[in-house]
Amino acid sequence: MSARELRFAIFGAGFWTRYQLSAWRELEGVTCVAIYNRTRPKAEALAREFGIPAVYDTPEDLLREAKPDFVDNITExxxxKPLSLLCAQRRVPCICQKPMAPSLAAARAMVKAFAKTRTRFFVHENWRWQTPMRQLKRLIDSGVIGTPFRGRLTMISGYDCWANQPALRELKQFILTDLGVHILDVARLCFGEANSVYCQxxxxxxxxxxxxxxxxxxxxMGPAKTTVVIELGYAKTPLEPTVREAFPQTLAFVEGPLGSxxxxxxxxxxxxTRNGTLIERHPPPRYPWADSQYAVAHASIVDCHRDLLRALRGEGGGxxxxxxxxxxxxxxxxxxxxxxxxxxISFR
Structure with missing residues (x-):
């Protein structure tokens, strides 16, 4: 017997909504039934394009009338915080766009609210699902280079990220909350929890x-106290094409006692390793709706959604x-x- 189809709603109609909707459509057993956006014409345009049957003027009306199985909160x-907390109050499972919140206190309040109502809560963190990052994680776990003692994760680009998302210019905290959360999540995935951090x-x-x-x-990071350097930058600095300028790819170098x-x-x-160097290419899957400039990032949304959908179905994952x-x-x-x-800053 096939699993019941899950019905979800979208909050937000900005730059990323189109791609997240497209990614959901790659999966079976899930369909978007409603959308809310504070600027209704944007929501109506997406509804026409993606065949979403209902557009709402308020999130409260959407939750009351559409009764979605979960909400994908893709707002700025x-x-x-306010829209995710609304879901918690109504006991509707929610996936929140990263970064989770504009402050640590807000993030803690959100997690606490969902725990209090025993409602599932996730963050749409897709970077760890990029094909090269998953392979890097598998190789580290395989022990092929031993326990890493040093790692470097680099995401530096001259790309004009503000062209598609002009609101990012106004953020008083930008690179760490926009890009840093992605790379720090990958670092946690690969090396374990942080023991300490120093930042400039x-x-x-x-x-x-x-x-x-x-x-x-x-x-x-981690029990091995692996030294990890993270370099982040959107500085419009000219970089060597296809070598250092690789937006939006994350570059990495990890050393262990048995190799790198x-x-x-x-x-x-x-x-x-001592046996030589093996070079393999791990490109992302291709999807017709993905922007070629964001290929690896857009493709990872599908695997992120697949994992979250399994969790929402109670099948593991998440x-x-x-x-x-x-x-x-x-x-x-x-x-x-x-x-x-x-x-x-020390944590332990």
Whole structure:
């Protein structure tokens, strides 16, 4: 017997909504039945394009009348807490866009609210589902290089990310909450929880971009106390094409006592041991709706959704629960404190 089809609703009609809707349509047993956006014409346009039967002027009306099995909250960050808490109050499972909240206190309140009502809560954290990142995780877990003692994760690009998302220019906290949460989540996935973090940030595009757009982090992670360096930057700095300029790919180099792993541009992964170097390419799946400039990011949404759908069905999965992502948020805001106070923040 096939599983019952789950009906979901969308909050938000911004840049990412189109791609997340397209990703949901790649999966069986789930369909969008309603959408709410504070600017109704945007919601109506998406409803026509994707065949969504109902558009609502308020999220309260949507939840009361459409009665979705879950909500995908894809609003801008200001809508994350209030709309997610509304779902918690109505006991409707919710997937919230990253970053979970504009403050650590807000994130904790959200997780607490869903726990109190015993309602499922997830964060849409797709970066860990990128094909090269999953392969990097598998290789680390295989022990082929031994227990890593040092790792480097780099996401530096001259790409104009503000062209598609102009609201990002106005964020007083930018690179760590926008890109940093992704890379910190990957670091947790690969190396374990943080023992300490030290961070420095820069504002090289002020005043046009209000928040920091460059960050460098040094962490101790996991039981092995692996030293992890994270480099983040949207600085419009000219970079060598296809080598250093690889938006939106994350580059990585991990060292262990038995060898090294390297994720380089064009989805190449190199495994070097005493037996030599093995080079394999791990490109993302291709989808006709994905923007070629965002290929690896857009493709990862499908696998992220697949994992969350399994969890919503009670079939396991659900890596990025609200409670798990709260650890990423704690690390993110600890990095801001480290930068402001110019000191190492310890967790243990």
């Amino acid at each position: 960050i200001a809508g994350h 940030i820069r504002k090289t595009l002020a005043p046009k971009v209000k928040g920091e757009n460059v960050a460098t982090l040094l962490l101790s 792993l390297e994720v380089s541009a064009d989805y190449l992964i190199k495994v070097t 890596e990025t629960t609200g409670a798990d992502n709260l650890k990423t948020m704690e690390l993110t805001y600890a990095a801001y404190s480290s930068a402001a106070e110019d000191r190492v």
